[in-house]
Amino acid sequence: MTVRGVLKTLSPLFACIGLLCVWQIASLRLDTESFPTALESIKAIPSILGDKGSLLNILDSIRRMAIGLVLAVMFAIPLGLLMGRIKAVAAFFNPLMMIIYPVPKAALMPIIMLWMGVGDVSKILVIFLGVSLPIIYHAFQGSKAVEEKMLWSGAAMGMSAPMRMLRIVLPAALPEILTGCRTGLVLALITMITSEMIARQSGAGNILFNSLDMAQYDTVFAMILIIGAMGIIFDAAFEKLRLSLVRWSQPRDDMPLSFT
Amino acid sequence: MNQERINSVLLGITPIVLFIALWQSLISFGFAPTSLLPPPGAVFGKLAKDFFNGDFLHDIAATLIRLFAGFGIAVVVGVFIGLAAAVSPAVNAVVKPLVRVLAPIPKIALYPALLLILGFDHASKITLVTADALFPILLSTYYGASMVEQKLIWSAMAAGTPRWQILFKVVLPAAMPSILTGCRIGLVISCIVVFLAEMITSTDGLGHMLVQAARTFQTVDMFVPLIMISMLGLILNSLLHWLRSYLLRGFPEV
Numbered sequence: 001m002t003v004r005g006v007l008k009t010l011s012p013l014f015a016c017i018g019l020l021c022v023w024q025i026a027s028l029r030l031d032t033e034s035f036p037t038a039l040e041s042i043k044a045i046p047s048i049l050g051d052k053g054s055l056l057n058i059l060d061s062i063r064r065m066a067i068g069l070v071l072a073v074m075f076a077i078p079l080g081l082l083m084g085r086i087k088a089v090a091a092f093f094n095p096l097m098m099i100i101y102p103v104p105k106a107a108l109m110p111i112i113m114l115w116m117g118v119g120d121v122s123k124i125l126v127i128f129l130g131v132s133l134p135i136i137y138h139a140f141q142g143s144k145a146v147e148e149k150m151l152w153s154g155a156a157m158g159m160s161a162p163m164r165m166l167r168i169v170l171p172a173a174l175p176e177i178l179t180g181c182r183t184g185l186v187l188a189l190i191t192m193i194t195s196e197m198i199a200r201q202s203g204a205g206n207i208l209f210n211s212l213d214m215a216q217y218d219t220v221f222a223m224i225l226i227i228g229a230m231g232i233i234f235d236a237a238f239e240k241l242r243l244s245l246v247r248w249s250q251p252r253d254d255m256p257l258s259f260t
Numbered sequence: 261m262n263q264e265r266i267n268s269v270l271l272g273i274t275p276i277v278l279f280i281a282l283w284q285s286l287i288s289f290g291f292a293p294t295s296l297l298p299p300p301g302a303v304f305g306k307l308a309k310d311f312f313n314g315d316f317l318h319d320i321a322a323t324l325i326r327l328f329a330g331f332g333i334a335v336v337v338g339v340f341i342g343l344a345a346a347v348s349p350a351v352n353a354v355v356k357p358l359v360r361v362l363a364p365i366p367k368i369a370l371y372p373a374l375l376l377i378l379g380f381d382h383a384s385k386i387t388l389v390t391a392d393a394l395f396p397i398l399l400s401t402y403y404g405a406s407m408v409e410q411k412l413i414w415s416a417m418a419a420g421t422p423r424w425q426i427l428f429k430v431v432l433p434a435a436m437p438s439i440l441t442g443c444r445i446g447l448v449i450s451c452i453v454v455f456l457a458e459m460i461t462s463t464d465g466l467g468h469m470l471v472q473a474a475r476t477f478q479t480v481d482m483f484v485p486l487i488m489i490s491m492l493g494l495i496l497n498s499l500l501h502w503l504r505s506y507l508l509r510g511f512p513e514v
Contacts, residue, residue, distance in 0.1 A: 015357035034376040088271060095272035096279070102493020103486055104452040107459060107467065110474035111482055114296050183396075183445070189366035194456050205369075209460075212372040220372050227369040235364030 034217050041221035048222055054207055058226070061203040064120060065192045068127025072184065076132040077177060080139020081169055090140065097133060105130035105187075106194035118199040123192070130191040131184040138180025142173030175249040178242045185238055189231055204230075298480040307484050320488065322464040323454055326382060327492075330389025331450045338394045338446070339439060342401025343427065346408075346435075363395040371457060385457040392453045393446035397439070404438025405431050437511060440504045447500060451493045455485075 024038040048054045083090040105126050116122040146169050154164045196205030204227055211219035280300050286292045287299045294302075310316040345355040371388050378384040408431050416430045417423075458467025466485040473481035 011353070011357035012360045015361045019358070019361065030377075035373075087268075091268035091271040092275055096275045098494060098497070099276065099490055102448050102451040102497070103490045104455040106452075107455055107470055107486060107489070110470065111479075111486075114479070186364065186366065190368050190452075190456075193366060193368055194459075197460060208369065208372060212375070217376065220376070224369050224373055228365040231364040231366050231369075232361060 034215075036218045036221055040218050041225060044218040044222035045225060048207070048219065048226065057202050057207055058204045061192055061196065061205070062230075064123050064203070065127055065188050068124045068192075069131055069184065069188050071124070072128045072131035072135060072188075073181065075128075076135035076180075076184075077139050077170075080136040080177070080180075081143045081165060081173065083136070083140040084143025084146070084173070085165065085169060090144075093136075097136065100129075101133050101137075104194075106191050106198065109195050109198040113199055118201050123195045123199065123203075126195045127188050127191050130187045134183040134187060135177065135180040138183070139173060139177045142176025142180075143169050145176070146172040175246045178246060182235075182238060182242070185234055186231070189227075189234070193227065295477075295479060298483065302480050303483040303487065306480050307487055310484060316469075319464050319466055319469050319485075320492075323458065323466045323489075324492070326385045326389060326457075326465070327450055327454045329382070330386045330454065331393050331447060333386070333390045334393035334397055334446055334450070335443060337390070338397030338442070339401050339432075342398045342439075343405050343431065343435075345398075345402050346405035347427065347431065359395065359398065363399070367391045368453065368456060371460060375461060380461055380463075385454060385462070388457050389450050389454050393450045396445040396449065397442040400438045400442025400445075401435060404435030404442075407438070408434040436507055440500070440507065444497070444500055447496055448493065451489060451496070455489050 020038045020042075027035045027037040079093070083093055108129070109122065109126055112122040112125060116125070150168050150172065151164055154168050159167065192203070193205035193208070196203035197209045200206045200210065204223065208220060208223040208227070211217075211223065283297070283300050287294060287297060341351075341355060344351045346352070367388060370391065371384070374384040374387050378387060412430050412434060413426055416426045421429060454465075455467040455470075458465035459471050460467075462468040462471075466489055469485040470482055473479075473485075
């Protein structure tokens with residue numbers, strides 16, 4: 001690997017260090033009790049991860065998020081594909097989706113809690129609702145854009161309708177579906193944290209907002225770092241998965257526009 | 261054609277009607293007590309009545325101010341940085357790693373930090389909305405702009421257009437469909453985030469209304485802000501759609 005290549009792969013790391021430096025300087029300049037420096041916050045991380053209770057809480061959050069995400073993927077992709085291929089299905093679900101989309105799903109938490117309690121079920125349900133919509137939307141857009149000719153050729157070669165769905169529409173729409181899944185992943189994290197903030201029983205969001213209320217500011221910022229790291233790790237893992245699935249659809253390595 | 265359109269509208273209204281019918285029947289047949297699930301009539305009646313109530317209008321105004329301020333800043337900053345990153349390799353080298361680190365962080369986790377630094381007022385909420393709406397807009401601007409055909413730029417240069425004008429006359433319009441898609445995603449996220457931020461700490465706004473109602477166990481009042489934010493989202497979305505078809509007139513259908 002060339003020096004340039006090494007620099008390129010390490011660049012996110014430099015970005016992290018740069019951001020932490022900015023934080024450090026800003027908090028030293030502001031010098032208030034409620035804004036600890038980056039170093040203090042990083043020092044507080046081991047005490048959170050070392051504590052068995054908090055670690056279990058964080059793992060609980062991840063477990064709920066994973067279950068919600070998997071359920072949503074299993075439900076949303078078939079529905080989105082059907083919506084894209086069959087006009088009547090799209091006409092049936094589209095207006096309903098338009099109404100539900102801008103409702104913050106975590107805001108349903110107080111109502112769902114009334115029905116299902118504060119346990120896992122209501123949190124997973126809220127995550128499921130939040131993640132489903134973007135995936136449905138993108139699967140819908142993706143399958144609508146599938147080239148008609150490919151379907152005709154498939155039909156001419158004797159593929160049945162469900163087979164065409166599985167072998168032609170699904171792969172062709174996959175890049176778009178995965179874009180939806182990525183939005184879904186981000187929304188899942190947001191929903192996970194807010195649902196735990198509202199039903200303070202367990203989880204990463206619970207630790208974050210409880211320490212805010214108890215004015216343990218270094219824990220607050222350490223938790224923010226942990227949750228941020230979680231986001232980055234999930235995103236990187238997903239990106240890896242996405243690349244291995246849809247490498248064929250990647251555009252050439254993007255070059256900056258030239259003005260010469 | 262017209263008949264087809266009517267049919268599809270009818271088909272679209274069906275699930276909404278069914279949904280409300282199911283909601284009503286759950287109560288009518290006694291599956292859900294009205295204290296847990298108020299009847300739809302009561303909720304919509306309350307919503308209509310609230311429209312003549314100053315406090316409710318004040319809450320809506322507060323939410324809208326935060327939403328528009330945050331979203332507006334996100335659009336301006338996102339389009340600007342996205343264009344700059346697509347055009348200049350130097351900016352690209354700085355922005356790309358930063359975006360890769362910052363974009364996947366769930367911004368709502370930053371909210372406690374914003375509260376501690378910026379206080380409990382508008383500023384922290386607007387910043388949160390901006391932070392959340394920024395990245396979809398920035399990324400789609402960047403992709404849209406870097407997909408602009410090089411030939412278009414060369415022809416503009418051959419025609420003697422100054423470089424900085426090419427940016428506004430060629431690159432920006434050509435990237436417009438992608439930018440507007442990013443704005444749409446950003447808008448929905450803004451609606452969600454502003455509501456959540458108000459639920460966490462606030463003294464006014466729709467989110468605050470919901471939390472207040474939940475604490476005092478006023479189930480009817482809990483549904484009103486939810487329906488309101490959904491309606492706001494719909495209205496804003498159709499405004500954006502209208503803007504899109506105005507800005508993209510002359511483009512082949514995208």
